[in-house]
Amino acid sequence: MRTVAEILKEIRPEFDFTTSSNFIEDGMLDSFDVVTLVAALDKNYGISIQGTDIVPENFQNLQTIEALLRKSGAKI
Amino acid sequence: MKFIFRNKRIAGTLIVLPSNERSFVEEMKNFNFPEARSLKLKEVMGYNKRRLVEPGVCVSDLAIFGLKTLFEREMLKAEEIDALLLVTHTPDYLAPPTSNVIQGKLGLKHDTFCLDISQACAGFVIGLIEAFMLLEQESVRKVVLINADVLSRKVSPKDRNISPLIGDAAAITLVERDTSESVIHASIKMDGTRCEALMIPAGGMRLPCSPETSVLEDAGDNNLRAKDHLFMDGTAIFNFVQVEVPPLIEDLMAWAGISQNAIDYFVFHQPNRFMLQKLADKMQIPYAKMPSNVVENFGNSSGATIPVAIALNLANQVQNGDLQVCLAGFGGGLTWAAMLMRLGRLAFCEMIDYP
Numbered sequence: 001m002r003t004v005a006e007i008l009k010e011i012r013p014e015f016d017f018t019t020s021s022n023f024i025e026d027g028m029l030d031s032f033d034v035v036t037l038v039a040a041l042d043k044n045y046g047i048s049i050q051g052t053d054i055v056p057e058n059f060q061n062l063q064t065i066e067a068l069l070r071k072s073g074a075k076i
Numbered sequence: 077m078k079f080i081f082r083n084k085r086i087a088g089t090l091i092v093l094p095s096n097e098r099s100f101v102e103e104m105k106n107f108n109f110p111e112a113r114s115l116k117l118k119e120v121m122g123y124n125k126r127r128l129v130e131p132g133v134c135v136s137d138l139a140i141f142g143l144k145t146l147f148e149r150e151m152l153k154a155e156e157i158d159a160l161l162l163v164t165h166t167p168d169y170l171a172p173p174t175s176n177v178i179q180g181k182l183g184l185k186h187d188t189f190c191l192d193i194s195q196a197c198a199g200f201v202i203g204l205i206e207a208f209m210l211l212e213q214e215s216v217r218k219v220v221l222i223n224a225d226v227l228s229r230k231v232s233p234k235d236r237n238i239s240p241l242i243g244d245a246a247a248i249t250l251v252e253r254d255t256s257e258s259v260i261h262a263s264i265k266m267d268g269t270r271c272e273a274l275m276i277p278a279g280g281m282r283l284p285c286s287p288e289t290s291v292l293e294d295a296g297d298n299n300l301r302a303k304d305h306l307f308m309d310g311t312a313i314f315n316f317v318q319v320e321v322p323p324l325i326e327d328l329m330a331w332a333g334i335s336q337n338a339i340d341y342f343v344f345h346q347p348n349r350f351m352l353q354k355l356a357d358k359m360q361i362p363y364a365k366m367p368s369n370v371v372e373n374f375g376n377s378s379g380a381t382i383p384v385a386i387a388l389n390l391a392n393q394v395q396n397g398d399l400q401v402c403l404a405g406f407g408g409g410l411t412w413a414a415m416l417m418r419l420g421r422l423a424f425c426e427m428i429d430y431p
Contacts, residue, residue: 011113011116012113030297030298031237031310031311031314032113032117032236032237032310033113035117035120035121035350036113036116036117036120038350039119039120039350048354048357050318050354050357050358051314051315051317051318051351051354051355051357051358052315052318052319052358054314054315054318054354055311055315056311
């Protein structure tokens, strides 16, 4: 199973996601990257992140994404 | 607002699709994004190919072509049409109504009630509600409902947010009285405070088209569009659909006394595969009961996508059988609407190419 950091790197290989606390504000993820990320996370963790949870606040950094994964039933 | 109708039915639907087909892979070079990112998006959203009108082709051209086909095949007689409803947000003109233009070009009787309805992705359910209300009148026996848009002409080819998903089409649906005891339930909601989430800023009286409104601008997201073009706040629209649509349908099913298991198909507007599958997950509807393959085959044609989805996926079943369906449309306005009805014994349900 890939880590969240590895999945992020696949989507936007040009960025170092460990250096930012807000991927959205720093322009590292746009709304379509978030869609691509959700699809990859769903597949990787065997879950379905709820559509109502696909809001920018949940994709600000590694901590908020991991919190979302736990809420969605992923074992991380 | 809720509606209940009795003794009404859809008698047939004919889809007119422009024969001009474009592929997402060919169009990727237009976007200001690396190909790898666009290809990932293709996989998730279901972008593949779409149908677009040639320059100069209007809504009335598609509609007239479809209606003439129905006349030639003797599926409908011109003199039988008591009302002609056109749902579009890409009319031929600001004035006169495009429904009147169609009536005139087809030589329909003066006793035809023509009406343009300016609605978008919820337009099929809205059009059916209007058609059913007209059929309450003694003088109205058959209503032709046309859902048609040529939105590709109002989309920037350099806007990856919206260009790859848009397609053009016209759906011509014949609505009439029914002798069976069928009951149709519908519900609709609107929220004009969020109207700017999906809009064409220029072209009306508020901001007429001008050389300035045609200038392509980067809105800060690497997409280039002008004020003359369709704008969509994708995040806002996605969230609106996920929050508002499931409770609307759950409430409608409870009011109608129809359980989710009793519904054979959930035929929803077709924005993209990802959004539909998220809706299906939230409502615990199997993907097989909710078609999501219109965008990948033809593009999102706004109010026409529900009949397109029916013709693409259920043509045989609705011509030879009878299904309980839940229809739902959602989008510009903002407007969201749903309808529970039986769909069957259709005299025609097919797709044809224009020209």
